[in-house]
Amino acid sequence: MKMNFYRYNGYTLCSWDALPYEKIDTLPAAGEVIFLFRRPLFSGRESYPVTDAALLTERESVDTLNASAPAPAIPSELAEAVRAGRVRAVNGQHPRWQELLSPLPKKEKYRVNLLGLGDVGSTLLMGLRLLGGDVLSSIGLCDLRENVPQRWEFELNQIGLPWDYDALPPVEIISPEELFSGDVFLFCASRFVPDTAVRDGDVRMAQYELNRDLVAQYAKKARQARYKGLFCVVSDPVDPLCRAVLRESNRDENGRPDGRGLRPCQVRGFGLGVMHARALYFARKDARFAGYLTEGRAFGPHGEDLVLANSIEHYDDALSRELTEKVAHANLDMRRLGYKPYVAPALSSGALTLLALLRGQWHYASVYMDGIFMGCRQRLTPSGIEVERLTLPDALQKRLDTTAARLRAID
Numbered sequence: 001m002k003m004n005f006y007r008y009n010g011y012t013l014c015s016w017d018a019l020p021y022e023k024i025d026t027l028p029a030a031g032e033v034i035f036l037f038r039r040p041l042f043s044g045r046e047s048y049p050v051t052d053a054a055l056l057t058e059r060e061s062v063d064t065l066n067a068s069a070p071a072p073a074i075p076s077e078l079a080e081a082v083r084a085g086r087v088r089a090v091n092g093q094h095p096r097w098q099e100l101l102s103p104l105p106k107k108e109k110y111r112v113n114l115l116g117l118g119d120v121g122s123t124l125l126m127g128l129r130l131l132g133g134d135v136l137s138s139i140g141l142c143d144l145r146e147n148v149p150q151r152w153e154f155e156l157n158q159i160g161l162p163w164d165y166d167a168l169p170p171v172e173i174i175s176p177e178e179l180f181s182g183d184v185f186l187f188c189a190s191r192f193v194p195d196t197a198v199r200d201g202d203v204r205m206a207q208y209e210l211n212r213d214l215v216a217q218y219a220k221k222a223r224q225a226r227y228k229g230l231f232c233v234v235s236d237p238v239d240p241l242c243r244a245v246l247r248e249s250n251r252d253e254n255g256r257p258d259g260r261g262l263r264p265c266q267v268r269g270f271g272l273g274v275m276h277a278r279a280l281y282f283a284r285k286d287a288r289f290a291g292y293l294t295e296g297r298a299f300g301p302h303g304e305d306l307v308l309a310n311s312i313e314h315y316d317d318a319l320s321r322e323l324t325e326k327v328a329h330a331n332l333d334m335r336r337l338g339y340k341p342y343v344a345p346a347l348s349s350g351a352l353t354l355l356a357l358l359r360g361q362w363h364y365a366s367v368y369m370d371g372i373f374m375g376c377r378q379r380l381t382p383s384g385i386e387v388e389r390l391t392l393p394d395a396l397q398k399r400l401d402t403t404a405a406r407l408r409a410i411d
Contacts, residue, residue: 003056003074011101014078014087016056027077032383033086034101038093041259042246044369046094048265049383050087053079058091061370062400065299067389088383095259104382109137110358111182113174115218116189117143117152119342120234120350124188125171127351129156133167135358140174140182149173179218180225184354187215187241188234207236208410212244219249223261231267234350238271239301239366240410242373265384268357269366271302272375273349276364278327279308289323297390298364300375302349304328305403307396315393362388372407374400 006013006021012028013021015036027033035050037058044060053071055064063069074082081087090100112132114125121143128139143149156171179185191210215233222231222245231249233241249261276298283289283296295311308324310316334341349364356363357380366373367385377388392400 001072003078009101015092027075027081031086032088032103033078033081035087035089036092036097037089039091041094041257042250042264043371044091045089045265045367045385046091046097046263047100047384048089049085049381049386050082050089051085051386052389053082055089056082056087062374062404063397064369065374065376065387065389065400066392066397068391085381085383094263096263100263104384106382107183109135110184111137111140112184112186112354113140113142113179113182114186114188115142115176115179116187116235117141117145117148118188118190119340120190120346121186121188122152123343123346124186124234124350125152125156127347128354129159129168129171131351132169132355135355136169138169139171140178141171142174142176142179144176176221180222180227180229183229184358185218185222185227185229185231186234186350186354187218187232187245188350189214189218190235208240211235211237211241215241216244216248219245219247219262220251223249227262227266229266231262232270232354233268234270234346236271237301237303238269238349239303239373239375239407242267242269242366242368243371243410246368264368267368267373269302269373269375270349270353271345272298272300272306272364272366273353274345275302275306275308275327275349275375277344277348278330279323282323282326288319292323297377297388298375299400300403301366301373301407302345302375305406307399307403309396312390312392312396315396317395320396370404372404374404374407 001016003014005024005027006019007024008021011034013034013036035056039058053074054069090097114121141149141152153171153173161167191214231245246262246267250257250259252258279292283292291311297309297312299307306324306328308320308327310320310323331341353363353365360380362377362379364377366375367378367387378385
């Protein structure tokens with residue numbers, strides 16, 4: 001195969017395919033280069049930064065997280081553009097691919113709208129109010145229960161620094177019709193949360209059917225509003241609900257998929273942050289897991305199919321599986337104490353993850369690839385979401401493949 005260069009409506013393109021556009025012999029020395037590929041709708045990300053020549057392909061799976069994947073031979077000028085961070089991939093088969101050619105807009109501060117002020121939503125809201133002044137312009141809150149939003153607006157707007165009255169983002173009550181008027185929508189609503197009497201089993205997946213129907217309603221509302229911001233799922237089970245959001249927002253009035261709703265890059269799952277934080281907790285408690293503090297990584301869902309690695313370079317499969325088991329069931333440990341485990345998830349997976357995302361910092365969240373939402377370490381760049389790629393041991397890659405297969409089997 002040969003990489004071809006083109007010019008199209010002021011954009012510089014490269015592609016393995018022969019395209020009906022003006023062909024050019026060399027790439028410009030500056031400016032963005034769009035790698036135009038073609039793959040079926042919803043089989044992977046529609047746009048992403050190309051940080052390695054191995055990403056110049058239409059194929060995408062959990063193997064994308066593995067930096068040992070072979071890279072094709074490419075012209076030296078394109079290799080230099082990749083090293084300089086100038087290359088972004090766009091799926092030319094997406095029905096709105098021409099919209100994707102434009103770079104992501106960058107804002108100084110973002111408007112966040114939050115739905116659902118239960119235990120998780122209200123705690124997350126406190127985190128955003130206290131910690132988000134540098135990246136949040138304001139926070140809209142919505143809850144359909146009487147006096148609940150009034151309570152939180154009243155309480156949170158009375159929190160302030162004695163020397164800087166405008167340092168914290170203001171909180172205001174919004175109607176359901178205004179939820180998709182901001183830059184970020186946080187879905188924290190739930191129709192069913194098991195009480196503290198439930199102390200075993202997969203508590204998160206027990207919520208799936210009812211919460212799926214609920215999140216689908218808001219996915220359709222996002223479609224109707226032609227929403228351009230981020231749709232972030234915090235409610236359990238995070239990763240299957242993200243897939244429901246993407247699917248339902250992209251169905252027409254007859255239920256047929258049409259690609260006219262939310263794009264994969266707009267949907268985020270916030271569940272893996274607390275799993276990483278719990279792994280850090282156990283690593284501080286038990287010296288056998290101490291390597292995780294500096295070398296560990298978390299992958300997969302906020303649930304039973306979580307994958308933790310005690311270390312990438314010094315991977316120990318048995319030790320990693322033991323740590324994974326402890327972390328995956330830490331929520332049940334809290335329930336056995338008689339309390340719902342919501343504080344750490346609301347802050348580690350919710351508030352701190354969202355703020356890290358908006359600041360362009362590395363964080364843990366779920367991203368769409370190969371038909372599922374898969375949790376991994378990532379960051380938001382001017383070219384889109386960059387997932388961390390590491391050289392993964394074979395045993396760890398097999399665990400990721402198993403988790404991906406199980407996520408794909410849901411629904």
